[in-house]
Amino acid sequence: MNKKNRVTSYDVAHAAGVSQSAVSRVYRPGVSVSKKTREKVLKAAEELGYKPNAIARMLINQSTGMIAVIISSRANVNFPEVLAQLNKHIAEKNKRVLLFTLDDADQLETVIEQILAYQVDGVVALTAHFEPDSVTQFAKHNIPVVLYNRELPDHSVSSVCCNHDQGLRMLVDILVNHHHQHFLIMAGPKDSDVARARLSGARNALLSHGFTDTNVVYGDYSYDSARECLSAYADKNALPTAIICSNDTMAIGAIDEIRENLNLRVPEDISVVGFDGISASSWHNYQLTTVSQPTYFMTKAAVETLVNLIESPDVPPETRYWPGKLIEGNSVAAAPRDNE
Amino acid sequence: MNKKNRVTSYDVAHAAGVSQSAVSRVYRPGVSVSKKTREKVLKAAEELGYKPNAIARMLINQSTGMIAVIISSRANVNFPEVLAQLNKHIAEKNKRVLLFTLDDADQLETVIEQILAYQVDGVVALTAHFEPDSVTQFAKHNIPVVLYNRELPDHSVSSVCCNHDQGLRMLVDILVNHHHQHFLIMAGPKDSDVARARLSGARNALLSHGFTDTNVVYGDYSYDSARECLSAYADKNALPTAIICSNDTMAIGAIDEIRENLNLRVPEDISVVGFDGISASSWHNYQLTTVSQPTYFMTKAAVETLVNLIESPDVPPETRYWPGKLIEGNSVAAAPRDNE
């Protein structure tokens, strides 16, 4: 035993009267050891409280079994769920999550250094502040990367994304079917990839119905920002009959602002749609029409893609899109007549 | 370079024309190296893309710089915030989070084995399924543990907890000051420590005002469960004038149920209080009177206590309580008169 009184394979070997190799072999599956030795070793290990040292094992195996997950703490609402599910899927692959937070660009270098130092088997990036250059760094060190809800322009890195275009098309179709013609897009922060994807999804969908130049206001995904920017917009513009919000939290903020300060009704006067399918979206007062991301499948796909890359580094990068699921609430109604 | 084409200190040493020891010294602070050698080494390292291997360093240093954080995925709502902040504070101490999920008791052994194998420097446990025996196992291996919002009966392990008793006393005092006399406690799941602490806090506070035998219904912290159990309760019992909910999500559920199905007003007919201070609690329709946990300080304290224990293992276990912060909303009003 050493100073930290850790029990090593040598201690067990000594106690069991066998060699260190024998002890090691008992803990490696598929290696031939006689019942007798195995029992002696396990008995001694039990008595001494021996647990194989994963660090030493990593060094010799050239594989740590650790996956770096990079998140930004100011991420959108469904991140806890995503993280928990990622963790679960990674655990099922018998690997572990090493967590890194990346809040602004100047931490980038430090975080990457650390990830490289820890010799992780792979990286899942859930963060916006992650430039193409960074990805290259990992590539240089042969560390597979999967982006979550983010894609690079050249698709040189594997990604798993929700199909925001398709989701927004479903929402816009519903609004158009309800004869809406005057829209407002409430977008998320400009530096978020997801927000950008949803904004362009909304624009594309509207365009395909012939609506050009729809007005856009920018919030920061929060309830308060939604109320503020809608209030500011209402001061200077004619109100739309339908608001397309880039997430549910802002949609809820918009609904409250419409009802409390604009003194109008939802959905009778203004229809509102969101995105994400957070639990609050189904609460009595809101009952949002929204689209939920298939988080379970997306996280599962991300982990599978990554593990695949770890096992076969030559698999080319793939981008997997998952369709959102429409949740029809009660926040959309027929557009009020223009001449009312 | 080896098969994974990792660059080692030997490669750098060779390229720089110095010994491996020299390279190592360049990366250890406070060791004497001449400017000349340092420059040669850094130049070679830069060219080769050398990053010190943290795994090898761990092995020789007998310290991994990793903190195991154990969470249960079905944890309460503010877990993402807690996890993000924990991670931040841990990163500031120049350590890393290794994440483990513990959803039910039968995973306990596996998770503990893995944590021990990974030679983490310490453990932060945010989970209910964590028996006193488990803690003993870590003690046996000299791994410091800090419990978050959980304490052992014998206080043999350090804990950082929100003072739920004090928080509920503030809430109950407000209700009593508003002349309420008929209460209902809506408690969280029976197997959650936090839920138990809040239940007993509510009972104690009521008792101190002379109210005994307050009725209790049990939800699972969710919106739907709140609506269901309140609805079931209302079918068979006289309604209280005040409902004390063990978290904000249930308080919101209770409010919606009161308004939508019991056709009563909040706060005029029934007052409702919550706990947690989630962002939805301040939304227009709810404006809950609630108590928020000082998450920032609690997570900071947890990390500091743990790091302390890592550096000085003989520090005795301490339990630190943090007071909740009262948020006065608009969900409490004077109790309606009995003879109304």
Added chain:
DNA sequence: CATAAGAATGACTTCGAATGCAATTATTAT
């Protein structure tokens, strides 16, 4: 200029488990 004191350097060993190889033992066939 000689010498002591100090700084810088490299050879070698350590951390703990895994594995190729050679030696040994057990098993099977003859």
Added chain:
DNA sequence: ATAATAATTGCATTCGAAGTCATTCTTATG
């Protein structure tokens, strides 16, 4: 019983960085 084969076992080495120790090179001082 004996040879032939297979199954175990232990020795020695490996993974990559860090630290001990002895040695060499500087620099300052009398």
